Amino acid sequence: ERLVGASADREDQAVEAALRPKDLGEFIGQERVREQLDLVLRAARARGATADHVLLSGAPGLGKTTLSMIIAAEMGAPIRITSGPAIQHAGDLAAILSSLQEGEVLFLDEIHRMSRPAEEMLYMAMEDFRVDVIVGKGPGATAIPLELPPFTLVGATTRAGLLPPPLRDRFGFTAHMEFYEPAELERVVHRSAHLLDVGIEADGAAEIAGRSRGTPRIANRLLRRVRDYAQVKADGIVTREIAAAALAVYEVDARGLDRLDRAVLAALLKLFGGGPVGLSTLAVAVGEERETVEEVAEPFLVREGLLARTPRGRVATPAAWAHLGLTPPGSSAA
Numbered sequence: 001e002r003l004v005g006a007s008a009d010r011e012d013q014a015v016e017a018a019l020r021p022k023d024l025g026e027f028i029g030q031e032r033v034r035e036q037l038d039l040v041l042r043a044a045r046a047r048g049a050t051a052d053h054v055l056l057s058g059a060p061g062l063g064k065t066t067l068s069m070i071i072a073a074e075m076g077a078p079i080r081i082t083s084g085p086a087i088q089h090a091g092d093l094a095a096i097l098s099s100l101q102e103g104e105v106l107f108l109d110e111i112h113r114m115s116r117p118a119e120e121m122l123y124m125a126m127e128d129f130r131v132d133v134i135v136g137k138g139p140g141a142t143a144i145p146l147e148l149p150p151f152t153l154v155g156a157t158t159r160a161g162l163l164p165p166p167l168r169d170r171f172g173f174t175a176h177m178e179f180y181e182p183a184e185l186e187r188v189v190h191r192s193a194h195l196l197d198v199g200i201e202a203d204g205a206a207e208i209a210g211r212s213r214g215t216p217r218i219a220n221r222l223l224r225r226v227r228d229y230a231q232v233k234a235d236g237i238v239t240r241e242i243a244a245a246a247l248a249v250y251e252v253d254a255r256g257l258d259r260l261d262r263a264v265l266a267a268l269l270k271l272f273g274g275g276p277v278g279l280s281t282l283a284v285a286v287g288e289e290r291e292t293v294e295e296v297a298e299p300f301l302v303r304e305g306l307l308a309r310t311p312r313g314r315v316a317t318p319a320a321w322a323h324l325g326l327t328p329p330g331s332s333a334a
């Protein structure tokens with residue numbers, strides 16, 4: 001597992017419950033989403049109605065699960081949490097839907113990974129609060145209509161574009177979650193440090209925030225590693241120096257790149273003069289699988305403007321040379 005990976009590892013799962021903001025007021029950043037959601041929920045409450053279905057799109061670790069729990073809390077409703085891959089058959093979905101209470105929030109993570117029959121059942125459930133349960137097999141099979149209590153579906157996906165339009169259209173409200181600004185992540189770090197009873201200086205929080213790749217989950221994870229270091233090597237207080245030294249041990253650099261990210265960049269710059277070079281050639285040079293380079297390392301390098309994917313191959317940007325402290329060939333050594 002990578003320290004800067006965005007999906008939750010076992011340790012994250014154990015501590016995240018304690019770090020989750022409980023209401024919209026506590027939720028940091030994502031101003032537009034918060035404002036819109038606040039209106040949607042207030043209006044539903046005023047009408048005494050169940051809130052519209054909500055689609056949350058965005059990268060892992062940006063707060064989609066947290067927001068779904070906040071939606072339930074703000075509506076005073078219970079919540080059920082499941083995911084697309086956990087729903088193999090339409091029957092699995094029918095069992096969940098038919099056991100929902102009125103007004104309950106159903107959080108469906110990775111909704112784009114649901115099976116096709118389940119997806120079709122969901123269309124009807126979202127629109128008419130009804131499902132057809134198929135009983136029996138073959139020519140004797142019959143569809144028994146089942147009324148459902150009104151509920152709020154909160155679907156989460158990495159990209160809204162992955163959803164078939166008929167599913168996307170059935171959400172009353174779609175929110176796109178952006179990566180967080182460093183200043184927002186600093187607030188996340190301060191808040192978590194407070195909850196974990198860790199003493200931290202403003203500079204220390206900034207140092208962690210700058211290495212957290214725009215992602216609160218990563219910020220919280222780096223904070224825990226820095227806390228360990230501060231306890232073992234110093235007096236427990238997280239200063240800028242302590243944060244930098246701790247994260248150097250884990251090979252997470254000032255910009256949040258880890259060893260794999262830097263290996264890819266270094267190969268691109270030093271072996272191929274900054275490219276263009278084909279993905280497979282680059283992967284061999286780094287000693288990694290093609291998929292690892294493409295799916296694990298490249299997205300962040302592209303997002304950071306360090307690497308570009310072009311039709312002729314991978315190309316390093318001037319910022320990549322600067323980040324590794326190297327001089328591009330042909331540039332006059334100043």
Ligand code: ADP
Binds near residue numbers: 020027060063188
């Ligand atoms: P996702 O479901 O998008 O993968 P989560 O909701 O599980 O992300 O959030 C991951 C972690 O990041 C949680 O521990 C949560 O406390 C924290 N987090 C996410 N968004 C925020 C935020 N806006 N403010 C404070 N903490 C946040």
